[in-house]
Amino acid sequence: MADEGVPDRLAPLLAQYDWASERLLARLTGPDMDSGDGERVAVPPLTDAEYLWEPAPGAWSVRRKVDGPGPGATVLVGAGDWGRDGGRPHPWPPPVTTIAWRIAHVAEMLLGRAEYTVGSRQGSEADLVYPGDADGGVALLARGVAAWREALVTADDAALDEVGRCTYPDGDDADQPFLEIVWWVNQEVLHHGAEIALLRDLHGALHRS
Numbered sequence: 001m002a003d004e005g006v007p008d009r010l011a012p013l014l015a016q017y018d019w020a021s022e023r024l025l026a027r028l029t030g031p032d033m034d035s036g037d038g039e040r041v042a043v044p045p046l047t048d049a050e051y052l053w054e055p056a057p058g059a060w061s062v063r064r065k066v067d068g069p070g071p072g073a074t075v076l077v078g079a080g081d082w083g084r085d086g087g088r089p090h091p092w093p094p095p096v097t098t099i100a101w102r103i104a105h106v107a108e109m110l111l112g113r114a115e116y117t118v119g120s121r122q123g124s125e126a127d128l129v130y131p132g133d134a135d136g137g138v139a140l141l142a143r144g145v146a147a148w149r150e151a152l153v154t155a156d157d158a159a160l161d162e163v164g165r166c167t168y169p170d171g172d173d174a175d176q177p178f179l180e181i182v183w184w185v186n187q188e189v190l191h192h193g194a195e196i197a198l199l200r201d202l203h204g205a206l207h208r209s
Contacts, residue, residue, distance in 0.1 A: 005156075013183060017185070020193055024193035025141065028200075029043075029046070046138060050199075050200060055096055055098070060073055062085075062098070062100040079128060106189060106193075107140045109144070113173070113181065114147035148185060155182075168181075
């Protein structure tokens, strides 16, 4: 989508973000998506079984608080009845994670960075409510996508060079020009989006009747 007044340096990164996030959401919701060459391919909506499917032993996920953290996790992050496996230091090698965990990670990154760019600069991932179902997870992700986009289109050319425009605490954002953060967020959406798509493909291949 076109936005008037977007700086020339930001325009290609905004277009990339729009394409990546639109494609990721379509890959989760259907009914179809662009295959990459303009052809529309059918996509079934993400199911709860896929959302919480653990593709390997010891996978991190989103879990009911009453069940406690998964293997290697020390906390279930979040403010609701469900939480995301977490805790520092992270295990090494890093655990394989579920679609639910990856959606939660991307959503909290987008919402948090938006909050610490154009919001009140308060709160943390501990304040988020992580859904235990696929529809809720996708809705949380869509909210994050929209929030970060709103933060992007508020930036003029001078803002792109501003160090500390984003003060998101779970990174070195406060020490970086805003344009560097924009680039970083794009690659996070791209690579985690690809991981989520691959997990959908694997689940389908293993559970196809």
